[in-house]
Amino acid sequence: MTSVAIGAGQESADRRRAAGEPGRGYAKGRAKREEILQASIVLFGEVGYHAASLREIASRVGMSHPGLLHHFPTKVALLEAVLDHRDTVDQADLAADLARGTDYFDALVSLVERNGQRRHVVELFTALVAEATSPDHPAHAHFVRRYEWAVGRTGEQLARRAREGGLREGVDPAATARHVIALMDGLQVQWLLALDRPEPERVDMAADLRAYLRLVLVD
CATH class of the missing domain: 1.10.10.60 (Homeodomain-like)
Structure with a gap:
């Protein structure tokens, strides 16, 4: 061959x-x-x-x-290519971590760590997702699908954890999935706003995500 x-x-x-x-x-x-x-x-x-x-x-x-x-x-064609490129890179990184046997939530933390080295990518996401809340925006459908996929997949992983006794008592998988995705996106905004501050005042996105996951997951 x-x-x-x-x-x-x-x-x-x-x-x-x-x-x-x-x-x-x-x-x-x-x-x-x-x-x-x-x-x-x-x-x-x-x-x-x-x-x-x-x-x-x-x-x-x-x-x-x-x-x-x-x-x-067209400008729309360029926007679609940019969004596809970003998603392809993120999903490839996540898939590579999972293929190595990395736990799903550890892989999310690794993804956040990588984004901490890609300021322009984070700026792109935060700028476009704010604009795309308008139904008339050309990226609106893209972000609707993205959130459905991200929340759905995270919810599936949390539900699996719940079946295996890996969630703390009272934690709802569906609600927590929304919390995780919202936290990841919100941390990106805070991280960008604090980038020019002295080191102690900057935001460590990965550390904050880990801290939240410790509140809901059982080791």
Whole structure:
């Protein structure tokens, strides 16, 4: 099987050379697309979706407005790509932790720790989720689905814990799932607001999430 794959790869490379390296062009296109997404994450986080302009994003990545439209024909298409990119990264990280046998709630804490190293991503989320409470916002449906998924999955894990005797007495899995997600999102806002304060006054999102989980989970 390996030799077949190598052979197929070599044949593909030969075809690319014969056709003037379209494979290299494709790689350059993907790299530029990634650069646009990263610039969009920063700008959407800084000013929100509505105030951001495609021309400003194009300028930040050193390309023309028509050139950017070649990759993302509309502002909505770019927003959707940014949100998909963020969710893909977060879900891949969470899935990798779970695949290693990490407990679900420990994996959530790890996700929060990683977000503590990704200021622009946290700014993006907090800016867009506030705007997207309006039903007319292009990301409204995305965030509705996100919260349904996040609360539902966390509730399932809490219900499993309850069946195994892993929840403290009186803890309701459905309500606690909402509390966990609300805490994670609220901590991000407090963390951003305290970033420029002296170290003792800053917010440790992961530590605060751990402290709450100790109140509801039984070791």
